[in-house]
Amino acid sequence: MKPDKDAVSSLYCIADELQAVATLGLQYARNDYERERYEKVLAASRRIINIADGKSVINDYSRYHDISGHICPLLGADAAVFRNGQILLIKRLDNGLWGTPGGMVEVGETLTNAALRELKEETGLNGKVVRLLGIFDSRIWKSQLKSQLYHVIFEVKVTRGKPVTSNETTDYGFFSADKLPPLSNGHPQIVPFLFKLFGGEMESPYFDAPD
Known part of the structure; x- marks a missing residue:
């Protein structure tokens, strides 16, 4: 017997x-x-997928493969924290370059929760999302990744904590637009643009125009 519609969705x-x-x-x-x-x-x-579809729990995995086989762009969420006209950047452990706190969105979490989680994991800071600043396509913004990635970047206000390093970072700091450190792929283009969005020079939220 197949579960009801709400149960299937869950x-x-x-x-x-x-x-x-x-x-x-x-x-x-x-x-x-x-x-x-x-x-x-x-x-x-x-097995859970098969139960939801009312199929054999043991033998039929076709529905599972159907929903997992579509190749999609990756999705990342970043937190842009501004203080006194400066932006918070973290120095990455893997390449020694700087960027906004952020990372990949996990299954089951919202974009805003992902940005706040990454901020907490990489800096120790708690925050709340103020607004969406923009959605950036890695192909257009020169992130030079093997796969296409959409950077979803939110302005975040810190609510509690002081910055610390983590197992993913070696340093942190607030930087002005004219004194940025060596930036990780994509960030040399994106970070100056974030200053313009934050300051109202560009309309937010930003999104890449259609071809």
């Missing part, structure tokens, strides 16, 4: 989150034990 969401956790876990698994556990989580997400 099951799809649960399966999607489990799939994301398992896929990321398999990518970073350190040994066979961890890989085996994440494979079980992935299998559980497949």
